[in-house]
Amino acid sequence: MSESLLQVEGLKKYFSISKDQSVKSVDDISLFIKKGETFGLVGESGSGKSTLGKTVVGLQAPTEGKIIYNGVDVASLNKKEKSIVNREMQIIFQDPYASLNPRMRVGDIIAEGIDAHGLAKGKERQERIYDLLDRVGLVPEHAKRYSHEFSGGQRQRIGIARALAVQPKFIVADEPIAALDVSIQAQVVNLLEDLKETEGLTYLFIAHDLSMVKHISDRIGVMYLGKMMELASSDDLFAEPLHPYTQALLSAIPVADPRAKKRERIVLAGDPPSPVNPPSGCRFRTRCPHAMSICSEAAPVWKEVRSNHWTACHLYN
Numbered sequence: 001m002s003e004s005l006l007q008v009e010g011l012k013k014y015f016s017i018s019k020d021q022s023v024k025s026v027d028d029i030s031l032f033i034k035k036g037e038t039f040g041l042v043g044e045s046g047s048g049k050s051t052l053g054k055t056v057v058g059l060q061a062p063t064e065g066k067i068i069y070n071g072v073d074v075a076s077l078n079k080k081e082k083s084i085v086n087r088e089m090q091i092i093f094q095d096p097y098a099s100l101n102p103r104m105r106v107g108d109i110i111a112e113g114i115d116a117h118g119l120a121k122g123k124e125r126q127e128r129i130y131d132l133l134d135r136v137g138l139v140p141e142h143a144k145r146y147s148h149e150f151s152g153g154q155r156q157r158i159g160i161a162r163a164l165a166v167q168p169k170f171i172v173a174d175e176p177i178a179a180l181d182v183s184i185q186a187q188v189v190n191l192l193e194d195l196k197e198t199e200g201l202t203y204l205f206i207a208h209d210l211s212m213v214k215h216i217s218d219r220i221g222v223m224y225l226g227k228m229m230e231l232a233s234s235d236d237l238f239a240e241p242l243h244p245y246t247q248a249l250l251s252a253i254p255v256a257d258p259r260a261k262k263r264e265r266i267v268l269a270g271d272p273p274s275p276v277n278p279p280s281g282c283r284f285r286t287r288c289p290h291a292m293s294i295c296s297e298a299a300p301v302w303k304e305v306r307s308n309h310w311t312a313c314h315l316y317n
Contacts, residue, residue, distance in 0.1 A: 042221070091172040092172070
């Protein structure tokens with residue numbers, strides 16, 4: 001088994017909205033990501049996926065828990081050591097337009113990290129910018145333009161080049177294809193896969209599109225209302241989902257081949273509850289077709305039900 005590059009232990013991220021109330025965006029999540037793998041993270045809007053990704057790379061401070069990178073607790077690092085970790089952990093944002101400064105030329109946007117970490121100057125800096133543009137499928141002339149002069153797919157390629165500029169080892173791809181046309185999504189995903197091989201990258205890939213997550217991910221975690229519901233290899237999760245929430249998500253995936261066996265469609269009742277006041281016990285119980293009395297009385301234990309297949313559900317406790 002590959003060595004873990006990132007471990008998250010008991011991670012919590014709460015946002016205070018009043019003296020006595022907090023939004024529990026991420027609530028006691030534990031997972032590990034192996035070097036060289038793509039870990040997919042899925043769930044409905046508001047499940048806490050993006051918050052988890054931003055907390056992992058340091059854009060938001062955790063309320064509680066540990067983030068261990070390369071075997072070292074990030075919270076224990078001094079300023080210089082933390083700067084190195086910040087360089088090695090990068091993020092690609094969902095909205096390629098909002099994440100790029102409209103007043104800066106593309107070359108300077110890409111070089112922000114290079115300048116901040118003092119990695120190159122002068123001619124070497126310029127050559128790095130051109131090389132990065134080439135690696136993401138753009139040309140040197142694009143360095144002189146502004147972000148508004150590009151299409152959505154090209155802007156996302158610029159965002160990817162910016163993330164690559166500081167030679168990272170770990171990248172959080174926060175729904176990098178959600179804002180793109182369907183015709184462009186596959187191109188960006190293929191680019192990310194190619195870069196993973198050529199640059200030796202490790203990904204946390206956050207997305208809504210389960211079929212795309214299956215295509216790119218080695219393992220997949222399923223989140224609901226700040227909690228992890230299930231975690232398994234991509235093949236195992238799609239072949240035999242254990243948690244009722246995962247089963248409902250997978251049942252909604254359209255099947256292109258009319259000869260393929262279709263899953264029975266599972267329609268969940270209502271909307272997810274508020275993360276400010278989540279249900280007692282299992283957070284999914286208010287929408288679960290298999291809810292039992294114990295589901296409201298106690299939170300299910302996160303356990304390995306099968307080999308490398310984890311879930312939190314009273315059906316397996």
